[in-house]
Amino acid sequence: MTIVLALAASVTWGASDFIAGILSGRLPARTVVICSQAVALVAISGVVLVVGLPLPPGPWWLWGAVGGVAEGAGLLALYSGLARGRMGIVTPIAGLGVLVPVVVGLVRGDPVTVLLGAGILLAIVGGVLASGPEVEGGGEGGDATSILYAVLAALGLGTAMACVDLGSRVSGLHTLWAMRVASVGVFLLLALVLTTRWRIPRGLAPGLVVVGIADLSATALFSMATTRGHLSIAGVLASLYPVTTILLAWLLLRERLRPVQVVGVAAALAGIALIAS
Template sequence: MSTLALGLFAALCWAFHDICVRFLSQTVPISACIFTVLATGLLFHTGLMTVTGQFAPIAADALWFALTAGVFFVIATYGLYYAFQRGPVRLVAPIIAAYPVLSVGWAMVRGTPISAFQWIAVICIVAGVATVAALSDDNGENSPAKGPTIVFALGSAIGFAGTFALGQHAAELSHEMPSTLVTRVMAVGLVIVIGLTLRQTFWPGTRALPWLIAMGTADGVALLCVLSAGALPDPQYAAVTASMFGLLTILLAWLLLKERMTLPQWTGCTVAFCGVGYLAL
């Protein structure tokens, strides 16, 4: 399978996950959704490592980066679920998927030169997201106030940027799969602590359970697709294609949830995701 095909399949898996979040979060406690999905992802990752025999000791310096990535992953997950619960998808998805902007900013702080085309891509993302946000209330829908929704989405974007930056650094210092396992264990542990502290439920109900297990599996498969591309020519194209998951989520919301989209909103989304795609190169 080509790197582009792997990236596209990963994007479809993540789009499926996000559209299910939008649907299930309306009736199922978010704490139960998050716990079930993350626990399923952890079991999938552990099973994959068992089958492939990729268990290996993790270096001490990489351990701290992997653990901190788990903290950021929890921030990203809670922000994503609460943002999609409030909706609409056309507002939330471009903001969360714009996390490469933060990655570019972090690279600039570390002294990495930023090209003119990268700055243009950043401007396109900001302009596209701003267009969608400005027009998000023009359809007469009964969505909650968009201010808190934007805050949750921004928190999720920051969480994903931190997760990937710290997780990649841990993988550079040690082995990729064991580092990711530590990150997932840390994330599940934090969710359990938060749930017990706030006396939240972990049981989503029998009707939602199969969907949540499918979501956790889809997340694990998507990550596997991106990682598997590393052994193929031009693996960066898998990451580029996978970063389009937000646009696919908006398309699914339009098709399945009947969220209305105007031409300016489609234009804003397209401009934003073109910028995301370029930064992912």
């Protein structure tokens, strides 16, 4: 069940990123993030009011707050890095954030066999290659600051995944709620500083709702995956969302897959097969 839930989270995150990428061509990226996160906060708050009261005891609020701030900082760093450097350099580095939940899971005692270790390694490498790394060398790859932003994005997003696991051991629902409260708070402060444009064309509003609900659903699926199995496995499989994004771009936008991306997809699938075995 852990594998199914984690892969479902990966597909949902990938679809969310695909739609968000299209919307970001019409709106500032930070507007897409703030509005979609706000939609998710409204949705999860409604669920908490219906089935999540009274609030349970425990440190779920702490892990949720840390995870929400880490996620907000990670997304900010990712978009800042993409603004300064090339996607083929920034995105694969940011994707290595999967190492954070893997390390946390292994330190906590997740068992690893040779077959499972090989599957995890293949899946991580496949996810990075599917992101389209620029391995040819040469050209303008962006300055050192863009690489620093990518590293910070990896740490932020990876830390958020680990916090989801830790908080979900007390209450997954309330951890998700605390994360959205914290992330929306961070992004609203960012919006005030950057004077974010709030005029949203009516035709784009449904897309923002879909992105927000999809991101929330993916996080919920990941939360359930970590409570039913090992964090190291769930983290690796859920982090394969770039595979979904690039496949949707190939199917719907007719974007050409680079050879390194085809290799990455194949490696990711092989890794999933080894983990499942």
